[in-house]
Amino acid sequence: MKKKLIGLALICVIFALAASPAFAAPKTYRIGVMAPITGTNAEYGKGFQIAMKMAADEINAKGEIKLELIIKDSKGDPKESADIARQFADDPSIMAILGDFTSSCCMAAAPIVDEAGIVLLSPTASNPDYASMSKYAFSIMGRQDGEAPFFATYLLKKYAGAKNVGLIWVNSDWGKSAHDNLVIQAKKEGLNIVADVNYLPDEKDFSSAIAKLRREKPDHIVIMDQGLVPNIINQIAQAGWTDVRITTLGPGTSEQILNLSKKNAEGLLLTTPFFIDADNKPAKAWADRFAQIAGFFPTVHPACAYDTVYLIAAAIRNSGDKVTRESIRENLQNLKGFVGLTGPIQFNPAGDIFRKYLIVAVENGKFVRKTDYEYAK
Amino acid sequence: MDYYLSQIINGICQGSIYALMAIGYSVVVGVVGLVTFTHGEVIMLGAFAAYYTFELLGNNLVIGVLASFLASAFVGIFIFKVCYERFFNAPRHISLICTIGTSMLLRNLAQIIFGPNNKPMLEVVPNRFYGQGVVGFTLVQLIVIATVISLSFLLFIFFNRTRWGIMLRAVSQDKTAAAMMGINVRLTALLGNSIGCGLGGVAGMLLAIYYQTLVATMGGSAGMKAFSSSVLGGLTNIPSAAVGGLCLGLVENLGITISSASFRDMFAFVFLLLVLIVKPEGFGRKTGVRP
Incomplete structure (x- = not known):
């Protein structure tokens, strides 16, 4: 009887530990990515792909949250971007969308994310009209x-x-x-x-x-x-x-x-807005790691792409226990004190930022x- | 005036490349008897064959022409086997769909094998300019025009002075009659298709040299221009297709001169429409049934 009681107590302890946050596996969040992997802007699309994966791997290694990137090729074509945005928006497991590269592609996708209520965070769109198209549209490139x-x-x-x-x-x-x-x-x-x-x-x-x-x-x-x-x-x-x-x-x-x-x-x-030279040590170390994987040195564009993944991760963390598409938008818009690879980032009410050059x-x-x-x- | 002259020279040069693409296209359509949508990819593969030849063996134009011709001619054999050989007596749309599928296959394979990025084709021809102020030819323009003229001349000799050339013309005009004369129609069509594709390949090399860059997706617009030029010439009439290509190049460049480069394709296709309305058979004199 004593043995049985001890066994029962042990099982209870194991269950209790498993249920505690310290032992819980980090929750996985699926993030859609659209980038011109092929076509005239393929260099930039490939840069997006590599930089975003680097950031996601680093965040996942820390273990607090887990990000799964679903990357799709928009070919630099606004029609494709609109289709991909629709696919991501219709999939309830996708929490936010990163991309696209050109303003045209982002502007084609903006009405779709606006209707679906999902964040579209572009690393590089700089048309001043883009971010104001929807409260869900964001960009960190700086504006034209x-x-x-x-x-x-x-x-x-x-x-x-x-x-x-x-x-x-x-x-x-x-x-x-x-x-x-x-x-x-x-x-x-x-x-x-x-x-x-x-x-x-x-x-x-x-x-x-x-x-x-x-x-x-x-x-x-x-x-x-x-x-x-x-x-x-x-x-x-x-x-x-x-x-x-x-x-x-x-x-x-x-x-x-x-x-x-x-x-x-x-x-x-x-x-x-951003230049990697020997004086900028953290950026240089990052650029070297990027070049090892990509085979070419990064421009400002993949650096911005890298920052967008950290921005989404910060917005997810700030959402607390209940992470929704809407909570990510709110926390992204109100994010304060974020310093990324490309410098401090704080969104203005329209959803974009001004940079120095x-x-x-x-x-x-x-x-x-x-x-x-x-x-x- | 100088300015307009320089734009005409630009137009002639661009038109010559269109002409070579259109000549290849018309040879293919003539002997196979079916419209093809793989020509753009054949042009792209010719450019890549020349690129790798220049990388391996240095910038020798003659070797480049041979390599791009042969590579594209081999691709032509593949296309013939896949898209045409089994479907000569089948409804036309079957081979047509087949060429569209093969074109997608070749383009995507090229993207996987050669990578999606632009590649440089620099210093194959040095940047030299002959002329005064804005008016004059660049060395690369002269080489493009000279290559197109020499290949057209060789093709003329081949078609009019050799047995195989006469057989090709016979197949192009009437396959049943040619077969009754003892011509092996399949083999002749295969040869014709390969020659047409080979010429497309050389045009691809010239495009890459002229624009100093090449990419796996370059075939799309090139194939469309080859098709348009060939339609202007009446689809199967080779000299008229060349004239069609030249006119298209000239019209595009003169259109840009008076308006904006954004309207290039508008000028090309409005010109095509106007010609087809006024002269539905194209520039060619042949008024028979189109293939």
Whole structure:
């Protein structure tokens, strides 16, 4: 009888321990990810995939919560993004969505997440109209009405001393917003926009557009795009046009520019909110780990993607015991004191943030930081 | 005026690449007797064959042309075996769907094998410019046009001066009559399909050299332009297809000159529609039944 009682007591103790939080397995949360794994922006999509997985693995290793990323390829196509957003929204086990890369893709998905009541946190969408489309739409890239004016005032006028500027830009939601914001500021600064050409996102041949720009003899040209920037730089070099300084708004410190344009990209000027160099030790260590897995060095885009996973994890943690799609939205919007790899992040009421920018140049086949964050003062 | 001249030169160069793609396309449609949707992928594979040849053996254009021609011609054999050989007497839509499926298969395989990223095709031809100010040719434009003209000339000789060429023309015109004359229609169609695909492959190499980059998804728009140029030429008429390609390149570039590069495809397809309304048989003189 005594033995039986001891046995019963032991079983009770085991059950009690198993039920206590210390022994409970961490709860798994499924997060949908949409990124352009293939297509023109594949470099960025692959960067998203790797950086987000790195962040999820680190969070899972700590054991407090567990994140499972469901990654789908949107091909950089807004139609695909809308379809994927619908699939994620219809699956009740998906708690939030991360992505997409371009503003166009995010803006196609925004009405769907708004209706379904699920967070869409984009690492990179920078069209100022995107985040205000829905209270569920968020972005941490900074807005084009912040970067484009900085580009006009500080890169073109103050740093490069431009007078006559030619613009070539992708006719997309992002491109239009970058272009319009740049033009407004350039006019305020007294810059003379001598040529202004645009093209559709899947364009291959820029020879006519380049001839149009060249006729007006600008001293600087601004390429506003991401994946096609190397193609345009190469076709400018191919046309034998050497007496112009090339600048670009949009691609960040993309490794593709160095790989695809090689010496044609020498002297290129661009802006980025985040730059990885030897002085920035935690970012450098992260970039080295990223490069080991990816085989190429990260730009600001995968760094932002890495931060989005930590942001979602923080919002889940702050939700307490009852984690819902709505609680994640509330806690993301009200998150305070978050410092990510790319700096402090606190959302404004619209759901996006303003950032500070650096000027970077290509010198001897490498990106070199030319100014610090104080340059804009 | 200089500016318009330079845009015409750009248009001729782009049109020459379209012309070569369209010539290949018309040869395929002529001998097989069916429209194909794999031509874009054949063009892409030719570009990749040239890319890896340049990587391994250095930037030799002649070897590049041979490699891209042969690689795409082999892919042409595969396409023929999968899409056409068994379906000559079946309803047309079967091979048509088959070419669409094969095109997806080839594109996705290419993405897996070659990776989804753009690859650089730099310095195959040095950046040289011959001319004054905006007007002039770049070296790469001259090479593109010269390659297209020489290949078209070789194809002309092949079709008009060799036994195989005459057999191909016979099969293209009437398969039953050709068979009655003792021509092996299947083998001749296989050869014709491979030659057409090979020419597409060289066009792919030229596209990659001209735009200095290549990617597994480049075939989609290229195939569409080849198809449009070929339709302009009456689908099976080879010289007219070449003229169709040239016109398309010129119309696109002149359209961009007067408006925006965003309207490139609009100009191309409005031109195609107008030509088809005025002259439904295309530029070719042949008014017989389309395949």
